[in-house]
Amino acid sequence: xxxxxxxxxxxxLRSGGGFGLSLAFFxxxxxxxxxxxxxxxxxxxxxAPGVLWIAALLSCLxxxxxxxxxxxxxxxxxxxxxxxLPLEGVVAMKALAHWLTTGLPLTVIAxxxxxxxxxxxxxxxxxxxxxxxxxxxxxxLGAFGAxxxxxxxxxxxxxxxxxxxxxxxxxxxxxLTASRAGEGLDFLTPFALLGGVTLLAAALIPFAAxxxxxxxxx
Amino acid sequence: MxxxxxxxxxxxxxxxxxxxxxxxxxxxxxxLVALVWGFFFTPDDYRQGSTVKIIFxxxxxxxxxINAWVMMLVASLIWLVRRHHVSALAxxxxxxxxxxxxxxxxxTGAVWGEPMWGTWWAWDPRLTSxxxxxxxxxxxxxxxxxxxxxxxxxxxxSVLAIVGSVFAVLSRYAALIWNQGLHQGASLSMDRxxxxxxxxxxxxxxxxxxxxxxxxxxxxxxxxxxxxARRLRALLARESRE
Numbered sequence: 001x002x003x004x005x006x007x008x009x010x011x012x013l014r015s016g017g018g019f020g021l022s023l024a025f026f027x028x029x030x031x032x033x034x035x036x037x038x039x040x041x042x043x044x045x046x047x048a049p050g051v052l053w054i055a056a057l058l059s060c061l062x063x064x065x066x067x068x069x070x071x072x073x074x075x076x077x078x079x080x081x082x083x084x085l086p087l088e089g090v091v092a093m094k095a096l097a098h099w100l101t102t103g104l105p106l107t108v109i110a111x112x113x114x115x116x117x118x119x120x121x122x123x124x125x126x127x128x129x130x131x132x133x134x135x136x137x138x139x140x141l142g143a144f145g146a147x148x149x150x151x152x153x154x155x156x157x158x159x160x161x162x163x164x165x166x167x168x169x170x171x172x173x174x175x176l177t178a179s180r181a182g183e184g185l186d187f188l189t190p191f192a193l194l195g196g197v198t199l200l201a202a203a204l205i206p207f208a209a210x211x212x213x214x215x216x217x218x
Numbered sequence: 219m220x221x222x223x224x225x226x227x228x229x230x231x232x233x234x235x236x237x238x239x240x241x242x243x244x245x246x247x248x249x250l251v252a253l254v255w256g257f258f259f260t261p262d263d264y265r266q267g268s269t270v271k272i273i274f275x276x277x278x279x280x281x282x283x284i285n286a287w288v289m290m291l292v293a294s295l296i297w298l299v300r301r302h303h304v305s306a307l308a309x310x311x312x313x314x315x316x317x318x319x320x321x322x323x324x325x326t327g328a329v330w331g332e333p334m335w336g337t338w339w340a341w342d343p344r345l346t347s348x349x350x351x352x353x354x355x356x357x358x359x360x361x362x363x364x365x366x367x368x369x370x371x372x373x374x375x376s377v378l379a380i381v382g383s384v385f386a387v388l389s390r391y392a393a394l395i396w397n398q399g400l401h402q403g404a405s406l407s408m409d410r411x412x413x414x415x416x417x418x419x420x421x422x423x424x425x426x427x428x429x430x431x432x433x434x435x436x437x438x439x440x441x442x443x444x445x446x447a448r449r450l451r452a453l454l455a456r457e458s459r460e
Contacts, residue, residue: 172389212377
């Protein structure tokens with residue numbers, strides 16, 4: 001399993017594209033927001049936590065189809081299914097690799113990009129922490145969507161349509177944590193619920209995604 | 219005799235062939251009675267005026283919208299456990315009906331909300347949940363449409379229905395925490411004394427019965443269409459092989 005994780009990380013880092021691409025996309029979305037809503041810092045400060053969350057979520061969507069698609073095309077996914085590893089574990093490792101190459105870098109640069117949006121000081125650590133806790137759920141749910149659509153040619157759009165509604169609880173609790181922290185309100189409740197959603201996804205999704213993969217590779 | 223006998227497509231076709239005309243006629247009559255009664259023979263509300271009568275479409279459509287998803291979930295589970303094709307096709311058949319009911323509930327709600335709340339749309343938890351439900355229906359229908367192999371499609375949409383149900387319920391409660399609502403409480407309930415006045419209550423219940431009949435009729439009809447389409451495919455495949 002660790003070998004699989006190492007392989008996926010190496011592939012993501014060396015094959016170009018995936019890793020830097022979602023970070024660049026994140027940057028562009030954040031830069032576009034002031035063009036759209038105007039450079040008024042008060043407005044920007046108010047919407048900054050939500051914008052950062054939405055931008056992170058969209059950048060995460062971008063690279064989802066890579067989770068299984070390449071392995072499906074060159075046949076190594078068949079080998080992984082045959083391998084003496086539980087498929088649920090394979091899915092979990094794939095999601096973890098996706099998170100390490102997408103969710104984690106996004107989390108790290110989010111507070112930095114927050115400066116561009118005049119993110120209020122007290123919100124910055126909570127943007128970081130809520131993304132840290134919430135993005136694993138995005139990767140897991142994305143792995144489920146990728147497993148559902150792995151057999152479909154040009155399934156990227158369908159993948160987004162399937163995964164977006166599943167992202168809603170994570171987005172609500174994550175953005176709520178960050179924006180409440182900025183306004184000095186109670187943010188521990190949504191933060192705890194955000195953690196709950198992530199744990200639920202970690203417990204449930206590997207099984208659902210593995211089932212979808214087995215159906216697709218039948 | 220058990221209900222599983224009708225999991226056989228031939229038996230299902232034979233039974234539904236006999237029942238469908240009656241079901242259709244009955245749902246037309248009940249709908250007509252309920253809507254005429256509701257629209258023309260109930261008084262205008264003291265504060266809402268005649269807009270209150272949207273309730274006779276809004277509430278039943280909303281109930282069907284939710285329960286259609288539950289029915290799809292049950293049918294998907296039956297397909298996964300017992301592999302009855304009729305069950306999978308019934309789930310497929312119910313999805314567009316449920317999506318349209320969700321849309322009707324949203325649109326009638328907007329039409330009512332404009333004069334009453336002064337806005338077509340508010341990010342109220344209930345409205346938001348219905349919009350999310352609509353997105354789930356769209357994803358489900360799109361997944362069915364995208365996959366060629368019917369058995370694979372049935373399996374994958376069933377898995378989606380299960381996971382989707384969990385996250386749809388989660389989204390509902392997330393929306394409750396996220397924003398306070400404008401929407402009034404439940405219009406009907408089993409255990410509370412507080413619900414709509416009797417003049418509205420009886421035609422409303424009739425309308426709900428009518429909508430349920432309509433839903434069953436449409437699902438049976440669409441399931442028959444799906445079975446016929448499946449047979450046609452099999453015939454064409456056989457012909458091209460010969």
